[in-house]
Amino acid sequence: MNDLLRDTLAERAAGTEPPPLDLDGIIAAGNHRAARRRTLGILGGAVATAAVAVGGASVLRPRNEQPQPARPGPFTQRRATFALGSEIHYGSEVISVAPHRVTAFVQTDAGFVFLSADNVIHVADRSGVRSTGKSAWSLTADHRGNLVAWVEGFNDRYESVVYDVAANRELVRTAIGNTIPPNVSLVYRSEVVAIDGDMAYFGTVDGPYRWDIRTNQGTRIAKVSTNAVRAVTAGQIVFQQPLEQRPPAVSLAIAETVSATAPARFSGQRAFLSPTAKYLMTEPEDALLGIEPGWASPALYDVATARQVGLPYAYDSLFFGQWLDDDRFVAAGKRRFSKAAETDLLVVTAATGTVKVAVPNFSRLTFSTTPPRIAPFALPTGRPIIDFY
Amino acid sequence: MAEATGFAEFATSRHGALFRYAYLLTSDRGLAEDLVQEALVKTYVGWHRLRDPNNAEAYTRRAITTTAIGWWRRKSWRAERPYDDVPDQPVGADDATARVWLWRELQKLPPRQRAALVLRYYEDLTEPQTAEILGCSVGTVKSQVSDALKKLRARLGSDVVLKAGITE
Incomplete structure (x- = not known):
């Protein structure tokens, strides 16, 4: 009775091999979801208003597992920050790193980590500047905490590194997924996509890996290209959609797991999620595009609704810097009608796109005629602002 | 932990x-x-x-x-x-055509009917067990399965159905 139906179903079921189980990803997503429910429960209570007012984003952030000093770090506060030449301007405070010149930097609670012109990694805090003796192309840090991460290149492999600035020691060093095949030219260089609490996300040659910093173990989260995952914050992953999208791969989705079905509701190449993933800022890889398709403009989105928030017309180039909290971020804006390419440091309110000038004309968006064609200033994204062409 | x-x-x-x-x-x-x-x-x-x-x-x-x-x-x-409605392993020779057709027709069924068939004929669940998973009554399971089989019979044609033995 109904043998054909049974046979058909059994045959199809037997003929499909289950994919590897991403247990870490499921547990991470589950923990995040449970924590969010608990947080929402707390926020529903009478203490919510006061808690949010005092704690801001940190109250909403359902995790605090990464190594922390006994006391708050000296640079816990996020301010309107930029680097120009040998100086890091941390709000009104100026930290000199002379004789080095800062080409890229990030902020951690324990201090600033920067790349000098020769790509050597240094740490700067109020006690001075020290070199780590390592080099990298870019740096990655979380919205808070003491960790910084980078990728070191060797002849046959890359190594992903997570470093505790407060403890002055490496927590993770792994070449997983990063064997460089012989006689190939890689389209994308490996990088550390994000540190999200006690998880690091490595964009490796074999695809993105989620790495538990505490247990020093990790798994590949999807069989996709090196740069398919663009950002991870509060358990929310920004990734290209379709997953097989070829460069420039500008359609983006946000979900707790990388999947082929999450809708692509956002556009951009580089992605910056706010600390609780409420807003998404995107921008192109290249600082100056000759011909500008729609995705080449920076874009700001409300993640829940995918509503695009308008950015001020007065600036024709806008570069993301750093989230100050869940509602405001720092950016550099080149004045639209300035022949001298005068650039202001701005504080942008994400809900409305309105800006407040924090430092007027702090630099100029100019590029040398010889490579590397990078802007004279740097913002705390961990990468220089590069004009590729 | x-x-x-x-x-x-x-x-x-x-x-x-x-x-x-x-x-x-x-x-x-x-x-x-x-x-x-x-x-x-x-x-x-x-x-x-x-x-x-x-x-x-x-x-x-x-x-x-x-x-x-x-x-x-x-x-x-x-x-x-x-993409991807092709199994990882090749389809066997016996009744292969009928199974390919049936698989294709199964995909056209509404998901609830399809789920009812899978639970009853692949998982071998009873009607009450199927009803629990689908979140509906036993009567609804019966009607879903019945409707699904009727559709399959109508689409596949009487020759295939009779030969293959799909009957209620």
Whole structure:
């Protein structure tokens, strides 16, 4: 009775091999979801208003597992920050790193980590500047905490590194997924996509890996290209959609797991999620595009609704810097009608796109005629602002 | 910690079966993988309420089914359906044509009817067990299965059906 139906179903079921189980990803997503429910429960209570007012984003952030000093770090506060030449301007405070010149930097609670012109990694805090003796192309840090991460290149492999600035020691060093095949030219260089609490996300040659910093173990989260995952914050992953999208791969989705079905509701190449993933800022890889398709403009989105928030017309180039909290971020804006390419440091309110000038004309968006064609200033994204062409 | 261990044991041991069930519902590996992942996240979140692995499996299957139906209603899986309705292994020779046809026709059934058939004829669940997973009455299960079989008979033609033995 109904043998054909049974046979058909059994045959199809037997003929499909289950994919590897991403247990870490499921547990991470589950923990995040449970924590969010608990947080929402707390926020529903009478203490919510006061808690949010005092704690801001940190109250909403359902995790605090990464190594922390006994006391708050000296640079816990996020301010309107930029680097120009040998100086890091941390709000009104100026930290000199002379004789080095800062080409890229990030902020951690324990201090600033920067790349000098020769790509050597240094740490700067109020006690001075020290070199780590390592080099990298870019740096990655979380919205808070003491960790910084980078990728070191060797002849046959890359190594992903997570470093505790407060403890002055490496927590993770792994070449997983990063064997460089012989006689190939890689389209994308490996990088550390994000540190999200006690998880690091490595964009490796074999695809993105989620790495538990505490247990020093990790798994590949999807069989996709090196740069398919663009950002991870509060358990929310920004990734290209379709997953097989070829460069420039500008359609983006946000979900707790990388999947082929999450809708692509956002556009951009580089992605910056706010600390609780409420807003998404995107921008192109290249600082100056000759011909500008729609995705080449920076874009700001409300993640829940995918509503695009308008950015001020007065600036024709806008570069993301750093989230100050869940509602405001720092950016550099080149004045639209300035022949001298005068650039202001701005504080942008994400809900409305309105800006407040924090430092007027702090630099100029100019590029040398010889490579590397990078802007004279740097913002705390961990990468220089590069004009590729 | 014990909860995570128990869940890990459950997920590791039942992942294959759950994936195959999801695949039969969707006929798409990518969607099936997403369905199982999403359902296991839900199961993990509610693990402290489940404890018994038998409850966990029924809960996860129900999550897979309801999520699949929800996706279908939102048309997201039809709109973005990407690829892959080909099994990893070649189809056998016996009754191959009929099975290929039947598989194709199964994909055209509404998800609830399809789920009812998979639960009854692949998982070999009873009508009350099927009703529990689908979240409906036994009478509804009966009517869903009956309607689905009628459609298959009508689409496949009497020759194939009679030869293949699809009868109520």
